[in-house]
Amino acid sequence: MATQRVLPQSKETLLQNYNKRLKDDIRSILDNFTEIIKTAKIEDETQVSRATQAEQDHYEMHVRAANIVRAGESLMKLVSDLKQFLILNDFPSVNDAISLQNQQLRSLQEECDKKLTSLRDEIAIDLYELEEEYYSSSYSQWDSTDLPLCEAYRQRDSWASPGSSCSSTQGDREDVDGPPSQETNPQHHLNGHGTASIEKP
Amino acid sequence: MANERLRALEEVEKEIAMILQCAGNIVLELSKDKHNASFLDRQLVQFQSSVNRVENELSSQIRYLTQVATGQPHEGSTYSARKDCQMALNRAEYAKVKLGELGRTCEVMLEQQQQQQQQQQQQQT
Numbered sequence: 001m002a003t004q005r006v007l008p009q010s011k012e013t014l015l016q017n018y019n020k021r022l023k024d025d026i027r028s029i030l031d032n033f034t035e036i037i038k039t040a041k042i043e044d045e046t047q048v049s050r051a052t053q054a055e056q057d058h059y060e061m062h063v064r065a066a067n068i069v070r071a072g073e074s075l076m077k078l079v080s081d082l083k084q085f086l087i088l089n090d091f092p093s094v095n096d097a098i099s100l101q102n103q104q105l106r107s108l109q110e111e112c113d114k115k116l117t118s119l120r121d122e123i124a125i126d127l128y129e130l131e132e133e134y135y136s137s138s139y140s141q142w143d144s145t146d147l148p149l150c151e152a153y154r155q156r157d158s159w160a161s162p163g164s165s166c167s168s169t170q171g172d173r174e175d176v177d178g179p180p181s182q183e184t185n186p187q188h189h190l191n192g193h194g195t196a197s198i199e200k201p
Numbered sequence: 202m203a204n205e206r207l208r209a210l211e212e213v214e215k216e217i218a219m220i221l222q223c224a225g226n227i228v229l230e231l232s233k234d235k236h237n238a239s240f241l242d243r244q245l246v247q248f249q250s251s252v253n254r255v256e257n258e259l260s261s262q263i264r265y266l267t268q269v270a271t272g273q274p275h276e277g278s279t280y281s282a283r284k285d286c287q288m289a290l291n292r293a294e295y296a297k298v299k300l301g302e303l304g305r306t307c308e309v310m311l312e313q314q315q316q317q318q319q320q321q322q323q324q325q326t
Contacts, residue, residue: 011272015263022259026252033224033248040231065228072221075255076214082262083210089270093206098277105282112289116296 011089018085021078028071032064039064206262213258216251223248 039057046053086093223244230241 011270012267015267015270018263019260022256022263026256029220029224030252036228037231040228061228068224069221072217075217075259078259079210079214079217082259082266083207085266085270086206086210086262088275089266089272090206091269091271091275094275095277098279101279102282105279105286109282109286109289112286112293116289116293119296 014085018078018082021074025071025075025078029068032067032071036061036064036068206265209258210262213255216255216258220248220251220255223251 039060043053048056226244227241227248230236230244
């Protein structure tokens with residue numbers, strides 16, 4: 001029915017088009033409404049018969065009412081276009097929305113990581129106690145090359161204070177001597193028992 | 202800030218509907234034999250105020266857009282933060298799965314231990 005409107009090139013042209021549409025639609029509503037009210041006035045003297053005049057007035061009011069409704073719908077379309085233009089081109093608000101979203105996502109990520117870190121620390125403490133219990137019992141079948149967490153802590157403490165005696169529950173612990181590199185202790189602390197990737201000198 | 206402007210435009214849409222409703226009420230009232238003058242006055246005042254509000258609000262929005270719009274596309278994104286957050290949630294989910302497996306393993310071990318104890322008690326009796 002209506003050919004597709006060619007979109008204007010620049011934003012100034014687009015905004016001027018919006019202004020024009022606004023003015024035209026408001027003007028259309030006011031003029032058509034005013035004319036309807038004027039037509040509603042009963043006149044005694046008419047150029048044609050009363051019936052003809054009434055029919056003409058009826059048709060005119062019909063058309064003007066349709067014009068008012070069309071102008072109203074055109075205003076609604078204009079509001080929709082303005083909303084779309086606002087979402088796409090209002091950079092200050094888009095920047096604010098992006099920074100707010102980033103802030104929320106980062107805080108969620110930090111909270112998640114903080115809880116995971118505290119969980120890791122709690123489990124490391126429990127693991128230390130469990131290993132101490134296990135390796136001091138008669139059920140342990142650990143390999144002499146592996147260093148459980150409790151022993152790693154003991155050795156680290158003994159190296160830190162050479163005067164203190166290094167208590168070892170296993171007799172063949174001399175095979176596992178030579179201080180491991182400093183980096184292995186934090187790794188033990190982090191990973192607990194069984195990190196075979198640690199190289200012993 | 203963006204939400205306020207969009208909400209203002211939604212209010213404008215309601216005002217446009219109010220304009221048409223007031224115009225219809227006025228014509229309906231005029232079609233009656235006896236008009237209610239006060240009702241007509243109220244509706245007319247509301248009609249005029251709605252028209253003025255719509256025109257002023259839309260003009261101010263268009264003026265603001267004239268000052269702010271550049272015609273260039275916005276190239277900001279929240280992709281990196283969203284990806285980091287997604288990975289953090291994946292880490293948490295993985296930890297949950299592993300802890301669940303550990304819990305199930307402990308339960309199985311405890312059941313076996315209880316069964317062994319029961320067998321030993323039966324043998325003793």
